[in-house]
Amino acid sequence: MATKEQIAAFMASDFPQSKIVIDEVGQMSARVRHHIGHDELRPGGTVSGPVMMATADCALYVAILGEIGIVPLAVTTSLNINFLRKPSAEQDIVAVCRIFKRGRSLIVGDVMLYSDGSDDPVAHAVGTYAIPPGSVA
Amino acid sequence: MATKEQIAAFMASDFPQSKIVIDEVGQMSARVRHHIGHDELRPGGTVSGPVMMATADCALYVAILGEIGIVPLAVTTSLNINFLRKPSAEQDIVAVCRIFKRGRSLIVGDVMLYSDGSDDPVAHAVGTYAIPPGSVA
Amino acid sequence: MATKEQIAAFMASDFPQSKIVIDEVGQMSARVRHHIGHDELRPGGTVSGPVMMATADCALYVAILGEIGIVPLAVTTSLNINFLRKPSAEQDIVAVCRIFKRGRSLIVGDVMLYSDGSDDPVAHAVGTYAIPPGSVA
Amino acid sequence: MATKEQIAAFMASDFPQSKIVIDEVGQMSARVRHHIGHDELRPGGTVSGPVMMATADCALYVAILGEIGIVPLAVTTSLNINFLRKPSAEQDIVAVCRIFKRGRSLIVGDVMLYSDGSDDPVAHAVGTYAIPPGSVA
Numbered sequence: 086m087a088t089k090e091q092i093a094a095f096m097a098s099d100f101p102q103s104k105i106v107i108d109e110v111g112q113m114s115a116r117v118r119h120h121i122g123h124d125e126l127r128p129g130g131t132v133s134g135p136v137m138m139a140t141a142d143c144a145l146y147v148a149i150l151g152e153i154g155i156v157p158l159a160v161t162t163s164l165n166i167n168f169l170r171k172p173s174a175e176q177d178i179v180a181v182c183r184i185f186k187r188g189r190s191l192i193v194g195d196v197m198l199y200s201d202g203s204d205d206p207v208a209h210a211v212g213t214y215a216i217p218p219g220s221v222a
Numbered sequence: 223m224a225t226k227e228q229i230a231a232f233m234a235s236d237f238p239q240s241k242i243v244i245d246e247v248g249q250m251s252a253r254v255r256h257h258i259g260h261d262e263l264r265p266g267g268t269v270s271g272p273v274m275m276a277t278a279d280c281a282l283y284v285a286i287l288g289e290i291g292i293v294p295l296a297v298t299t300s301l302n303i304n305f306l307r308k309p310s311a312e313q314d315i316v317a318v319c320r321i322f323k324r325g326r327s328l329i330v331g332d333v334m335l336y337s338d339g340s341d342d343p344v345a346h347a348v349g350t351y352a353i354p355p356g357s358v359a
Numbered sequence: 360m361a362t363k364e365q366i367a368a369f370m371a372s373d374f375p376q377s378k379i380v381i382d383e384v385g386q387m388s389a390r391v392r393h394h395i396g397h398d399e400l401r402p403g404g405t406v407s408g409p410v411m412m413a414t415a416d417c418a419l420y421v422a423i424l425g426e427i428g429i430v431p432l433a434v435t436t437s438l439n440i441n442f443l444r445k446p447s448a449e450q451d452i453v454a455v456c457r458i459f460k461r462g463r464s465l466i467v468g469d470v471m472l473y474s475d476g477s478d479d480p481v482a483h484a485v486g487t488y489a490i491p492p493g494s495v496a
Numbered sequence: 497m498a499t500k501e502q503i504a505a506f507m508a509s510d511f512p513q514s515k516i517v518i519d520e521v522g523q524m525s526a527r528v529r530h531h532i533g534h535d536e537l538r539p540g541g542t543v544s545g546p547v548m549m550a551t552a553d554c555a556l557y558v559a560i561l562g563e564i565g566i567v568p569l570a571v572t573t574s575l576n577i578n579f580l581r582k583p584s585a586e587q588d589i590v591a592v593c594r595i596f597k598r599g600r601s602l603i604v605g606d607v608m609l610y611s612d613g614s615d616d617p618v619a620h621a622v623g624t625y626a627i628p629p630g631s632v633a
Binding site: 099100102124127128129131133134135138139142157158160161162163164165166167168 | 275300
């Protein structure tokens with residue numbers, strides 16, 4: 086297992102272009118956030134879909150690294166996202182992940198996305214990661 | 223309906239941060255590409271999942287604008303993506319979209335993603351866009 | 360809004376072939392179950408995928424009717440399901456639904472499926488229903 | 497690899513409750529059909545969603561058996577379906593599957609569903625099957 090600090094250090098070195106910040110890593114869970122500025126908006130004054138997809142994907146990756154340790158080659162095999170409400174253009178996107186199943190080769194979980202400070206989700210995603218054989222005890 | 227040139231001009235003005243180039247806009251279809259450089263890679267020397275998600279989402283948006291004209295407020299309501307093979311780190315990602323259904327309020331289509339020059343898909347996505355009421359004849 | 364008894368009476372009259380029993384209808388939620396007998400099994404001595412898909416779809420329908428009243432023409436527009444563990448061949452499948460978003464035209468929710476008596480989910484589904492215009496106050 | 501006749505014999509013995517008929521098994525592809533009678537309809541005089549999900553799932557299973565031979569324990573790991581148009585209550589549902597990726601442990605493909613005689617799809621599904629280790633050469 087990896088701590089929040091270990092995962093943050095790994096993300097900074099291996100995904101330097103990512104703007105995502107880790108709030109918390111828990112048991113079979115994680116919470117991350119993406120700051121929203123001009124680059125993350127789209128016509129209509131709202132957060133672009135790809136920013137939310139990237140945040141969801143990252144939340145699941147962080148939760149998985151928290152469970153299995155720093156396994157960089159864990160890769161997404163599928164992601165399904167439903168957009169529910171228009172996010173605020175002025176609040177961070179906060180993503181809350183829980184893992185449903187930790188198998189030897191596949192890990193599945195979902196992510197609820199919020200505009201920071203609101204309880205109404207703006208999107209919900211479900212994703213699957215494949216774990217390289219032999220990387221999990 | 224909008225032409226490739228009209229859509230490219232709209233994308234340049236309204237999505238200036240996007241690195242996606244439009245190859246072709248056809249009937250109920252489009253092909254776009256994303257250049258792959260250092261910023262698009264992830265550990266393992268492969269294209270990051272969010273880059274492929276963004277390219278798939280954009281291909282569908284372009285195909286839709288080609289059908290209904292420049293309707294900036296068309297928004298993704300769902301996207302489902304399956305990653306199939308490891309993309310090349312040295313080739314553009316090419317996304318080929320076809321629209322299955324053009325309804326008055328929802329448009330659904332799929333996107334096959336390739337590393338440029340290969341016939342084996344690296345990912346496949348299905349997405350739905352919602353069209354603002356009254357924006358389509 | 361409709362009660363559990365009203366929804367059960369509607370299901371019995373309009374879906375007489377369904378074997379699903381309603382356990383509970385709550386606020387933005389429902390729990391239903393499907394008895395598992397010989398007809399629901401597949402090679403490997405496990406519950407067939409389509410039985411779980413049908414149960415998930417029904418759980419969402421029941422939760423929606425509980426929110427908006429008996430609107431028979433509410434129809435599924437999308438369903439995404441991930442199978443997580445092998446279900447027991449000898450226990451009911453229990454489906455627990457919660458609604459994420461109740462819009463005027465689309466309602467979105469998820470469903471966690473269990474073998475009765477276990478806390479480990481056997482499948483997880485996310486679905487969207489379209490509501491006929493004018494049917495919801 | 498298995499022929500259409502071998503797969504039909506296997507389905508008849510191992511899935512006796514299934515009403516699905518195999519039209520064709522091709523290279524990385526299959527076409528199956530489900531007869532529509534009173535039991536397959538729902539309010540609104542249309543085919544029920546679960547019938548279409550079951551047909552899509554079966555089309556993919558048949559295409560996979562055509563590729564890898566009779567491997568009964570191939571199981572669905574995920575299915576995503578979008579409903580596109582109201583199917584006819586009086587025509588068979590025809591499902592056309594193509595496989596995108598045949599891996600050692602996962603096989604992914606999509607299925608387009610039609611009311612027999614129409615070229616406008618009524619639904620589109622994408623599914624993944626897991627193959628038991630060692631069952632494919």
